Amino acid sequence: DAGVIQSPRHEVTEMGQEVTLRCKPISGHDYLFWYRQTMMRGLELLIYFNNNVPIDDSGMPEDRFSAKMPNASFSTLKIQPSEPRDSAVYFCASSGPGDSYEQYFGPGTRLTVT
């Protein structure tokens, strides 16, 4: 398996623009997680899905952030409008099937908002 795939790997955008980050989990995994990492706040869980259903989105910072999982092999994290403070590395991870405790992380998307 190719592991968790994220795209793009790097994104530079201007403040106010819409940003969409993409993730393909490992085939057969039924949990998908979105994390954000910054120097100031460390690694934070934003939202996670089980069987394509959002389970806990309490980590989503505000309404500008939204995440979807239309099927078992694809998820998006969207920021609209983007702000400079959204600059971070965004990781997607997957695990499963069932309550497997090993989360596999993707390589991350480094987002820079100018």
Next chain:
Amino acid sequence: DAKTTQPPSMDCAEGRAANLPCNHSTISGNEYVYWYRQIHSQGPQYIIHGLKNNETNEMASLIITEDRKSSTLILPHATLRDTAVYYCIVDYGQNFVFGPGTRLSVLP
């Protein structure tokens, strides 16, 4: 907030055992102890987890005290490639809260 406390940094000589401590004094009965590590610029990598008993796999050993209020991750023969930030996490599910971790530097 993270439920664990770890030293911010440690050094270890190459080839020696690295012992990374973690305090989790408020752990509840159904919570597991997980260890992950993050090598510079990469996504975190799972190392090991345990509930009560000591655990060992090909990467490391996990020693959990009898009262479960602390644990130690042991890398038996550290190499330069083990230089990373090591995270200790306590949780009963998958809603992980990562603290700042311990930055381990393996020195030649």
